[in-house]
Amino acid sequence: MNDEVILEIKGLTKQFGGVTAVNNVDLTLHRHDILGVIGPNGSGKTTLVNLITGFVKPTKGKIIYLGHNITGKTPHVIADRGIARTFQVMRPYATLAAYKNLIVPLSSPRVKRMVGxxxxxxDAVAIDILEEVGFERDAYVPYKLASSLPLGYLKRLELARCLALRPDLIICDEVFSGLSMAEIATMVPVMERLHDAGLTIIMIEHRLRELFRLANRVIVLNFGSKIADGVPAEVMEMEEVKAAYMGTEAVPC
Structure with a gap:
């Protein structure tokens, strides 16, 4: 594990009226980690992502990224710092070709700074990035309208748009959701390649078998609180996790 702390969260809390969606969560993420975030539906996983990426402002707590306090910053400021994310509900530029969907992040101030x-x-850079996530150039898939792409390619397009920003940290919100077993089998190596290329990754997932293949560490949320933090095999043997997340049965790793 790399000793450099890339993200530090302290006492993060978000209340919506009388509902506490995220409750006093602490988290330290090191560079080159793959962190899995799991928990039952409604446990606060997506709210945590929205807090980190600026789509929701916290009620209290701090978010420190690469030494900078990004608490309450807007999404475009946080993206400019180097945090990119996917969304459960994908909204590509439907009337544009797949590769044209990458032009906005490729034109961002962050990318211009990084390339000098x-x-x-x-266009060529966009197509190269799409190839990295599994678009077949020879089959002309990068040139197809985003509206014509099946779910598996839309998930890959989400990843490609993140990569186009040249981030240090990618947060993937259920990137395997809705995919067939065959599609998941081809997506896992994509995530492995991104990690091997040096990215730090947070994955919110319900597909535990695939997540545990990738993640070196997992946290578990329940009713907005972090109830476990550690290596996947050990976390899933904790009685509190079994009771909160899956009843009493252990999950096969």
Whole structure:
């Protein structure tokens, strides 16, 4: 594990009226981690992601990213810092070709800073990124309208749009959800390649078998509180986790 702390969360809380969606969560994430975030439906997983990425402002607590306090910052400021995310409900530019969906992040101030000015042929760069996540150039898939793509490719397009931003941290909100077993089998190596390329990744997932293959660490949320934090095999043997997340049966790893 890399000793560099990339993300630190302290006492993070979000209340919606009388409902506490995230309750006093502490979290430390090291560079090059793959962190899994699991828990029952309604446990606060997506709210936690929304807090980190600026789509929801916390009631209290702090979010420190690469030494900077990003608590309550807007999504575009946080993205400019180097945090990219996917969404459960995907909203591509439906009337544009898949590769054209990457032009906005490729034109961002962050990318311009990182390349020292002009990126050059952005269309070619976009197609290269799509190939990284499994779009077949020879089959002309990158040139198809986003509205015509099946779910598996839309999930990959979400990842590609994140990569186009050249982030340090990607947060994937149920990237395996809705995919067939065959599609998941081809998506897992994509996530492994992204990690091997140096990315730090947070994965919110219900597909535990695949998540445990990827993650070096898992946290469990229940009713907004973090009830466990550790390596997957040990976490899933904790009685509190079994009771909260799956009843009394252990999950096969």
């Amino acid at each position: 000015g002009s990126l050059g042929d952005r």
